[in-house]
Amino acid sequence: MTGIYKNLRKDFLVEFRNRSAVNISFAFAVITTMSISLVAGGTSFEPHIHAILIWMIIFFSGMNGLAHTFIREEDEKNALFLRLAYSPEDIFISKLLFNIIFFTGIISVICPLYLFFLQARPLIPQLFIATAFSGGLAIASITTILGAMVSKAGGKGSLFTVLSFPLILPVMWVSITNTALSIEGAESANYRNVLFLIAFSGIIACISYLLFRYIWVE
């Protein structure tokens, strides 16, 4: 537990010192939301279009920051030190927690901004919030292990997108459908998809936890 806490603290300190991932992600989120709002000029969209736009902004805002956590360790030559100082399990859990907190932060900024500027009012707000956070949890779980793999491949930028997109697609698919239902207030809306997203995150996180050692230890 101490190892997880120390590494998590280090990640946050490093992030708030240079703020590269946070700045890029949040700036992207704000600029994209504002751009869509300005271009739309008060046009009202269908719930499904709103859901697609929200998730596209969330996805592309998070992509830079999520891969960054591991790539930074390799770029700054910290990886060897971390290998010596902490167990692979501690590293994985701290990075996963960092990604979950980071992505939750992004979602907490994007959703209110989008709803405010695009004047979308979810008729089932609880479901909207639950979908946003469970979808974010699933994306953060997938991208943590993939970020570790990409960092070993020399942090090739497009590789992360190539690897993560197919695995994130089902999450996006379910999240977009559920977000649209929550905005629309459809009778068929239920929490089954939220449970699916949480279960998917759990499966990916468990498998990643078991396999991370084989990526991390050389």
Place this chain on the structure above:
Amino acid sequence: MKIHRLVYILMPLVIYMSFLWAPSAAILGDASRILYYHVPVAWVAVIAFIVAGVESIIIIIKNDEQSLMREERAYNTTLIGLVFTILALVTGAIWANLSWGSYWNWDPRQISIVILLLIYIAYFSLNSALEGNESRGKISSVYLILAMVVMPLFVFIIPRVYDSLHPDTIINADKKMHLEEAMKITLFTSMGAFTLLYIYIYNIMNRISAVKIKIREKRHAL
């Protein structure tokens, strides 16, 4: 009897049975005969990906001198799986056009098979990006295990959770196959023949890989 001889006997037999012996389905007519090719290629794709996952588990558990050959075997079976997934997608699209009037219908089963295809295409990107890296085998293996864990979700769960136009699969809610006896026999013969064809191709590819490894080792020794 060696596998290749069985393949040479069974494959023409499957062609004969599927086109001439098995009766055509009531509504779809002769178009339904694509069933004897679509289902077996999808079946082989799943087997190939499972074999890749199992090989990968062995790679990370047993880190010995056989690992390089196991990596090659995992790569080969993934490649075969990818080709058979494309075949399943193409035969599925033809079948969709015949029964629903359009090659692509945004059906959950069609979407999920494309996502599966993308996941395994990404494996080849990762594998080539890691060229020269000592941990290439282990990292690629981890990805293949992750893909194997996610695969049942796309093949078995998503198409059953969401409303689909796809006909009932062999593993269905009724636990019964809605096919005539001759159709069942033809389908299972075809599945057996395609499985043997997979083993045959897989063996050939592995032998080529073994020769390549030996040539590489000899070059290093010189």
